[in-house]
Structure formats: structure tokens, C-alpha cells
Amino acid sequence: MMIHSQPSDIRRSSGSTYDNSTYEKMANAKCQYSSMGRTVYLDVDLDKLTSNIATVRKVSLNPTAVVCAMVKGNGYGHGAVEVSRHLKKIGVERLGVAAITEALQLREHGITGPIHLMGNVHASEMQICMENSIIPTVSCREAIHGMAQAINNAALSAHKSLGNTIALEEETAPPAGTIHIKIDTGMSRNGCQPDELDDLVELCEELNVPLEGMYSHFADYEETDFTTNQLNLFYETIKPYRSENYLFHISNSGGIITGQGSELDMVRPGICIYGLPPGGDSATFSDMGFQPIASLLGTPSLVKNLPAGRVVGYGLTYKTDCEQYVATFPIGYGDGYFRSLSNKGCVRRNLTGELCPLVGRVSMDAITFRVSEKPSETETFTLISADFDPVISATGMAEMVGTINYEITTRLASRIPRVYTGKESGTTIDNLVNVQAY
Numbered sequence: 196m197m198i199h200s201q202p203s204d205i206r207r208s209s210g211s212t213y214d215n216s217t218y219e220k221m222a223n224a225k226c227q228y229s230s231m232g233r234t235v236y237l238d239v240d241l242d243k244l245t246s247n248i249a250t251v252r253k254v255s256l257n258p259t260a261v262v263c264a265m266v267k268g269n270g271y272g273h274g275a276v277e278v279s280r281h282l283k284k285i286g287v288e289r290l291g292v293a294a295i296t297e298a299l300q301l302r303e304h305g306i307t308g309p310i311h312l313m314g315n316v317h318a319s320e321m322q323i324c325m326e327n328s329i330i331p332t333v334s335c336r337e338a339i340h341g342m343a344q345a346i347n348n349a350a351l352s353a354h355k356s357l358g359n360t361i362a363l364e365e366e367t368a369p370p371a372g373t374i375h376i377k378i379d380t381g382m383s384r385n386g387c388q389p390d391e392l393d394d395l396v397e398l399c400e401e402l403n404v405p406l407e408g409m410y411s412h413f414a415d416y417e418e419t420d421f422t423t424n425q426l427n428l429f430y431e432t433i434k435p436y437r438s439e440n441y442l443f444h445i446s447n448s449g450g451i452i453t454g455q456g457s458e459l460d461m462v463r464p465g466i467c468i469y470g471l472p473p474g475g476d477s478a479t480f481s482d483m484g485f486q487p488i489a490s491l492l493g494t495p496s497l498v499k500n501l502p503a504g505r506v507v508g509y510g511l512t513y514k515t516d517c518e519q520y521v522a523t524f525p526i527g528y529g530d531g532y533f534r535s536l537s538n539k540g541c542v543r544r545n546l547t548g549e550l551c552p553l554v555g556r557v558s559m560d561a562i563t564f565r566v567s568e569k570p571s572e573t574e575t576f577t578l579i580s581a582d583f584d585p586v587i588s589a590t591g592m593a594e595m596v597g598t599i600n601y602e603i604t605t606r607l608a609s610r611i612p613r614v615y616t617g618k619e620s621g622t623t624i625d626n627l628v629n630v631q632a633y
């Protein structure tokens with residue numbers, strides 16, 4: 196069995212809805228996961244990812260807007276490499292990450308094409324951006340000087356890497372050294388102040404740094420007045436440059452689904468491509484056609500029939516009041532499962548639909564649930580459902596623990612195997628022998 200220092204990428208072909216034989220096959224994989232102590236895995240449906248991208252294109256006000264799909268945070272927990280491969284395959288034009296290491300991980304896995312670095316990039320990091328054809332975000336003069344220096348170094352070096360140092364198969368790929376300037380329109384995080392833009396544009400011209408785009412970011416799309424002010428300020432700031440051939444962009448998922456800023460040249464969807472709503476209105480989001488792409492599935496690693504009066508887990512927080520079955524799953528807060536779900540969360544027994552309550556504390560590597568009858572060894576349970584269920588979906592769970600669905604999936608540790616499903620995913624579940632784990 197291959198053990199790699201990368202998230203698991205396991206692929207199988209099947210329809211996106213599971214029949215019993217699929218569940219059985221998954222459960223049969225248990226012995227293979229078990230050899231690594233894992234019987235819980237994240238099932239990522241790539242067909243739904245395709246469908247969510249189509250929905251982004253459909254609802255964006257500019258139907259030909261370039262899509263820059265956000266795959267930062269390990270693809271919001273779904274597995275950046277495999278998600279990116281699929282996005283490329285279905286024609287998504289660009290990818291967005293937050294950190295250089297994330298961009299390099301994609302390059303190391305052969306992902307070509309434009310990758311935007313949305314986080315602030317220090318001048319000293321421009322060389323590595325240029326060498327790997329990563330498009331950095333620039334907010335200050337120092338960063339532009341850093342890129343100019345990197346471009347000069349490359350021009351001087353023997354291998355004349357000013358072409359594209361990393362093969363960018365697309366003919367339309369921007370040249371190495373390309374940057375986008377970010378403008379702070381109210382979020383006060385990254386970005387130059389609006390009145391600094393002209394100076395930065397001039398500096399790019401002076402130093403021959405290829406400036407391709409200008410962008411901003413919404414702080415809270417549900418605060419309509421604030422968002423409108425941000426959008427107006429963005430338009431006002433870029434006004435002198437609108438007639439020039441720059442890419443202007445501001446819309447994240449919230450902007451896309453509410454039509455704020457998606458009339459511009461590029462959109463930057465994140466959470467919505469994973470089928471999760473960026474705000475409180477799941478119903479409208481779902482009506483638009485977005486569907487969650489991931490479910491966390493598993494079989495118990497052990498089921499016990501406990502007598503009355505037994506305590507379960509650390510801290511002795513649960514005591515059986517009668518004879519009962521308690522199932523252990525090999526996942527815990529070390530995998531990103533929230534400890535605050537102790538004695539609160541549920542999993543669903545797929546065979547019967549029963550919601551089984553979590554009993555006892557969530558520990559680092561295990562959780563324990565009560566189930567009304569002994570499940571078979573191969574039965575599959577759902578720990579996070581690919582829907583908007585108030586208890587076990589990522590969105591429902593987020594509500595329960597007082598966070599946002601972004602955090603639920605992004606925290607899912609890379610030691611949880613990812614299984615990529617969907618009719619286009621290529622190989623079969625039987626290839627589980629290729630499972631890769633930390």
C-alpha cells in the first residue's frame with residue numbers, strides 16, 4: 196500500500212447516487228482502510244462539482260466571465276489536487292489559492308494554467324511566483340519592485356526563463372511575472388487604498404511589470420448597503436482604466452448568487468462550487484441548482500453492547516441507562532471533527548435512516564454513537580451529509596457549533612481519505628489499493 200505525504204486521491208466510477216451495491220463496495224474497502232485505522236472517508240462527487248460550475252456560469256451576470264475557482268485550504272477540505280484536476284478538465288479557466296505552498300503543491304502535481312495567489316505576497320516571494328507562473332496579489336510598491344527584480348533576474352539568467360518556466364499549456368496564459376493589484380474597498384485586510392492605485396499602475400508601467408488585473412473583495416455580501424458601497428468605490432477607483440484591457444473582478448460566491456459585481460470580467464467562486472451556501476439562505480441557494488459535493492461516510496471500527504451503568508469516553512460525560520449498542524468511528528478532533536459536538540452531534544445509519552446520537556466526548560481520534568440495534572460489519576453511516584440537513588450536513592453542523600460551513604469542511608484533516616466519485620472520475624473503487632494517506 197502506498198503511503199504518501201499528500202492527501203488521499205482515490206477515484207472510482209459510479210453514478211452520483213449510491214445503490215446498495217455501491218455502499219457494499221465501499222464497505223468492503225473497510226479492511227483496506229482498517230489496515231491504516233481508517234474506516235471513515237470523504238466521498239467527493241465530481242459530477243456535482245461540474246454541475247456547480249455550470250450553475251456559477253449560469254447565474255453570473257456576465258455569462259462569459261472568466262471563472263477563477265478557489266481551491267485554497269485544500270480545496271475547502273475537498274482535496275485541492277484532485278478538485279483542481281477536475282476543474283481544469285471541465286474548462287475552468289483559472290484557480291485561486293491563498294498561499295505559495297498551495298500553488299506549488301498544484302504545480303508539483305502537474306496542474307498547469309493560471310493560478311492566482313489571493314493572499315498578500317512579500318517582495319522576496321516574487322521570484323518563486325515568477326518561476327512557477329503564479330499570479331500574485333500586489334498591494335504596495337515594494338511588491339512591484341520585487342516582481343521587477345525577479346523579472347530582471349530571470350532575463351539575466353542563462354536559461355532565459357521569461358517564457359513560461361512552468362509549462363502553461365494554454366496559449367492565452369498570461370506571461371510570467373504577471374500581477375493583479377488588489378484595492379481595499381472597505382474590508383481593511385489586503386489591498387492598496389483607492390487613492391494609491393494610480394501610483395501603483397504607473398510603477399508597473401515604469402518597471403515593465405505585466406499588470407493584468409485589478410480586484411477587490413466583499414466583506415459581507417448579505418450586508419447589502421455595505422456591499423453596494425464597496426462595489427461603487429471599486430467602480431469609481433477603476434474608472435480611469437475601464438477602457439483598457441484589464442481583468443476587473445470582485446465577486447465571490449456571495450456576489451455571484453446575488454448578482455453583485457458578477458457583471459465584471461472575472462468571478463472568484465469558492466464555497467459555492469463545493470455546493471455549500473455562503474450565507475444563511477440555503478433554500479434559495481439550493482433552488483439555484485447548487486448541490487453539496489461531499490459526504491463524510493464510514494463504517495464503525497467497533498460496535499459494543501454495553502450494560503446499563505457504563506461510562507463512555509473521556510471525562511465520564513455519558514453513562515448508559517440501559518443495555519445499549521455503542522459504535523466507535525475512527526475520527527475525532529484530530530480530523531477536524533468538532534469537539535463541541537460531544538453528546539450533541541449525530542450520524543445517520545444509511546440502512547434505516549436512523550439518526551444516532553453521539554454519546555460521550557469527541558476525542559482526538561474517535562467518536563462514539565448510540566445505535567438502536569447492532570449494525571452489520573459492512574454498514575455505512577453518514578457523518579456529514581451532502582445536503583442541507585439541520586443536524587448532519589456541513590451547513591447544519593456549522594449552525595450547531597456556532598461557526599460557518601467553510602470551517603466544517605476546511606478543517607477535515609488530510610489523513611481522512613478522499614474518494615472521488617462520479618461518472619467522469621476515471622478509475623474504479625476497486626483501485627482502493629492505491630489509497631494514499633499521511
Ligand SMILES: Cc1ncc(COP(=O)(O)O)c(C=O)c1O
Pocket residue numbers: 265313412446447448449463464465466467473
Ligand atoms: C480574494 C478571494 N476571492 C474569492 C474568495 C472566495 O470566497 P467564497 O468562498 O465566499 O466564494 C475568497 C475566499 O475567502 C477570497 O479570499
